[in-house]
Amino acid sequence: MSWIARAASPNSLRVFEAAARHLSFTAAARELRSTQSAVSQQIRALEEHLGLPLFERIYRGVKLTEAGHALFVSVQEGFATIDRTIDRLQHKHRHPHVNILTDFSFAAYWLMPRLPRFREQYPHIDVRIVTNQGVLDWRAQEVDIAIVFCDERALASGVPLLFHEDVFPICSPGFLQRYGPIEDLESLSKAPLLTLTADQGQSWLDWPSYFEQLAGIRYLESSELTFNNYTLLIQAAIAGQGIGMGWHGLVDDMLESGMLVGLHDLRLRSPRGYGLIDARPDSPGEAKQALQEWVLGCAAPSSRE
Template sequence: MLTNSELPPLQSLVIFEASARLLSFTAAARELGTTQPAVSQQIRALEASLGVSLFERIYRGVVLTDAGHVLLKTTQSSLQDLRNVLQKIKQKPKTQRITVATDFAFAAFWLMPRLPDFRRQHKDIDIRIQTSQSEVDLVSIEADVAVLFGDGHYQGYLSEKLLPEIVYPVCSPKLLDEYACLTNLEDLVKAPLLKLNAEMGQKWIDWEQLFQLNNCQWQPAESVMEFDNYTLLVQAAISGQGIGLGWFPLVDDFIKSGVLVELPNFKVQSDNGYYIVLSKQQAPTAPVAAFLDWLKS
């Protein structure tokens, strides 16, 4: 069995096919835009590599040997398959791709569940999601559009608020039953609280701010679990390990499904939120514009 390195070059098989079909090296050279000596040289090299004669030279032409007939049939079939595949690839509409930069929480809890809707509407646009655990560095990333949490001030970039920051405590139904009396903030600190660490939560409302915005003095909880990843914090809340802060609309689907319960009495809102961030230097392409229209809708 021939290895890949022992297979003859495609060019020599194309020259063989033309020569065998036309039974003339001169006619093959004319069809392929080369010279008769070049065709003869390629055929001799192919015969040498295979160790058999493919043509019998006769007066004013050539005829195929038995080996030549076998090779011609297979070569013509293979070249036709190759032409068909290349034609399909050439005719296939070119996919357009856009890169969206955001944080893990927004990508996992808001964007991913909704993306199938965008894909149904725009089958010709591929989406690449680029996530970051910490604050996204707009200068270093190569994204067409970013969806970032903050105050909307990004020097050198255009920003438009997509979603406001609305925050409320959330927990599992099981934990709510265990701590039945959660009617005021003082009751909350008797339950284990789930906290996003300072690096990730410095722009987000934290427990202390929640208390302040509810005109109440913050009291450290008896038990606190700290996380540097909001998706882990949400999973801990779902499994009943404590009360976490839920951001609209990141946890809305969990509340609708009943795996989390909100405590709306302590709901607060800030001026921050998720912003669509775009370059000032470059106008949105058609795919980006379609994605932005879908986001805002």
């Protein structure tokens, strides 16, 4: 740090900023609860240390020199940066935050409908949701909690289970009237099917594995509409464009409202499911613990059996 930088104390720069903003030593003194002569002395001392005139004294006031204007811009930017940092630090202290990583489907159909209850219970905790539709790597992101679709090995390693993968065909009531009844795999295989791709290595069930696990057969893949986003698939199912695969825990509200119909006789349950992962076990905190306990409490006990 140079001698000049050390000489320009924060207090002298604050006095300079006020005087430059008002273009008046008197107004600056009033704002700073000082006197006009004290402000004038501070400015004169700063100019002497810098070796530059910062103000031109004019009739009934002052105006900035070219050097004064350049310093004024820099000082304002510097003080603004400091103020923003202080506000952010104080906000963080007052409002701890928790970052959650999950997929679009879970965020839209499970987490978001329930989150208002958490915010009512913990209004001081800020929740930030990070979503991705591919394989979720929580180790590479700045997140505290990950709610991810886990295979058997992950769940066996002690990852808390929210609910098992429990799937069944879903469609709109109008679609079922047109194409139904759909009571077996043969009639299901002949209907237009809506498919969620797993082209990024996701481990959830798709139609081929569904048919193979239920009946040991592969159906003819000749009537599919494919999506890489479960929200779009659900909208297509509601619009009567085909039969999608519904996951218990995600589509429950739409079944209850009558927007969708579940073909529960064709249900399939796998040992996989959504798990809750502490992405930063070495960074405990009351906010993170509160959210983890709340998420586990929201998951129905019967779905974790």
